[in-house]
Amino acid sequence: MPMFRPLPASEEAPALHVRTRTPTVFRAAAATWPAVKDWSFPYLASLDPGLPVQLVAGNRETARTRFTSSTLGSYIGSLTRDAPSDDAPAYLKEFDLLKKFPQLRADLRSRELFPSGTIRSSATWIGPSRARTGLHCDLLDNLAVQIMGTKRFYLAGPGAVKRAGKESGKYDAWARLSLVGAEELAAGQEHGGFFVVDLEPGDVLYVPAYWWHEVVNLTPGVLLSGFFGPRTRVLSRWAWVQARECLHRAGLLGRGDCTCHDHSDSGAGRRSPGSA
Numbered sequence: 120m121p122m123f124r125p126l127p128a129s130e131e132a133p134a135l136h137v138r139t140r141t142p143t144v145f146r147a148a149a150a151t152w153p154a155v156k157d158w159s160f161p162y163l164a165s166l167d168p169g170l171p172v173q174l175v176a177g178n179r180e181t182a183r184t185r186f187t188s189s190t191l192g193s194y195i196g197s198l199t200r201d202a203p204s205d206d207a208p209a210y211l212k213e214f215d216l217l218k219k220f221p222q223l224r225a226d227l228r229s230r231e232l233f234p235s236g237t238i239r240s241s242a243t244w245i246g247p248s249r250a251r252t253g254l255h256c257d258l259l260d261n262l263a264v265q266i267m268g269t270k271r272f273y274l275a276g277p278g279a280v281k282r283a284g285k286e287s288g289k290y291d292a293w294a295r296l297s298l299v300g301a302e303e304l305a306a307g308q309e310h311g312g313f314f315v316v317d318l319e320p321g322d323v324l325y326v327p328a329y330w331w332h333e334v335v336n337l338t339p340g341v342l343l344s345g346f347f348g349p350r351t352r353v354l355s356r357w358a359w360v361q362a363r364e365c366l367h368r369a370g371l372l373g374r375g376d377c378t379c380h381d382h383s384d385s386g387a388g389r390r391s392p393g394s395a
């Protein structure tokens with residue numbers, strides 16, 4: 120991957136660095152969090168093994184959106200047991216682990232991470248080796264904490280996908296999508312501005328709003344994302360997202376081509392719980 124340069128690391132406090140609006144990795148910034156030191160797959164599964172979970176099958180950003188069903192215990196049990204032979208590994212995405220199990224908040228040190236005065240929304244990404252989120256950009260800044268496993272991020276600057284004429288019309292409430300993956304995009308462009316970084320447990324990554332990124336698990340893992348911003352910015356984006364959601368639910372925007380409804384033949388119309 121000669122086009123992808125290693126993402127610079129920063130020793131600065133994340134809450135200060137984010138003012139620069141440049142993506143950065145903060146190595147081991149969360150290494151002392153109890154979540155990083157103590158959580159394991161068997162522990163997470165034991166919290167409520169029978170809890171129903173809905174999984175995304177494969178890369179819904181560039182392929183057809185498909186969901187499958189499982190339980191927390193069965194799914195997490197499969198992460199380390201099954202060889203990753205499937206081309207479309209099932210992925211538990213945008214899972215609100217902290218809402219389901221509020222006691223886990225005691226294992227985080229989020230207040231040390233985020234700028235004061237901001238509001239934030241967290242979710243977890245729990246998946247096997249090779250689970251992938253296709254190239255997209257989010258509408259809010261993100262400070263993501265790698266809790267378990269190793270995850271690779273490919274990043275490209277805010278203008279990269281538009282320059283290549285590869286913007287996707289597929290609907291997603293909180294993100295914009297690309298028609299191609301990061302490697303294909305980088306291969307076609309002379310501009311620099313393409314980065315890669317592998318997160319290890321305890322690493323924190325800052326992805327500014329509108330920076331494109333594609334993400335793939337190198338091992339089974341758990342990532343905690345934290346979308347955040349000043350109250351006025353978050354609330355105004357939220358209002359805009361809700362207005363678009365109303366149009367989408369009414370079938371007036373992104374009908375038949377979205378990341379939140381199942382478009383496989385067997386599950387037409389089913390919504391992802393995370394997108395409601």
Ligand SMILES: [Zn+2]
Nearest residue numbers: 377378379380
């Ligand atoms: Zn939808």
